[in-house]
Amino acid sequence: MPTTPLPERLRAMLDRPNPAVITTLRADGQPVSVATWYVLDGDRVLVNMDEGRRRLDYLRDDPRVSLTVFDGDDWYTHVSLQGRVTELSADETLAGIDRLALHYTGRAFGARDRRRVNAWIEIDRWHAWTDD
């Protein structure tokens, strides 16, 4: 039951560099959540991780993720996206992490000596909560 496409108001919110939490699944199914940078890329969401992250192994085993995004410092307004990582690819030139770093910090990514991986998430469902 996909609930996409995202309405424009939600896209505008997701376009900002918001605090977000991504959850992946350990091999035994235990959810593991961590803070993440993300960027809305068309109808997909791009995240990026260090090649050494266990999260990457989790995603290779089970691509299902959940992403919760806060509307800036407003902790009450948030969006939850459920979906799957449909593409994983080596971020050879660090263009992926630079895109995220520029979005969040205005600068290219600092640590350039580690290999990184891009993950694109397709959104199956979303739900938004607001104060209104």
Add this chain to the structure above:
Amino acid sequence: MPTTPLPERLRAMLDRPNPAVITTLRADGQPVSVATWYVLDGDRVLVNMDEGRRRLDYLRDDPRVSLTVFDGDDWYTHVSLQGRVTELSADETLAGIDRLALHYTGRAFGARDRRRVNAWIEIDRWHAWTDD
């Protein structure tokens, strides 16, 4: 491999009314994450939800959760707790949600016409990320 007990510095951080995201598992194992109030209650974490939340059905099916807590407005410092809901109980007097509301807003909970449920999480593992 439990990594408890929590160090004091982490307890002090978790004691504050921080933004947090809880992830539960749908019956098919898909993770679903939403913002939540929480309070550290000894070695457990208390959360509370409306009786009508699907999240409650998910927890009855599979008690495994992940909780990511930001250190206030510092999006880089955060703690991830993995654990299980080991106790679910009706919040008959709304004492549970009032405890959370007082912690976060300084006032008793507003909506008093809905039944609510307390969920206590036992922490199996934790991981902290800081800027240092």
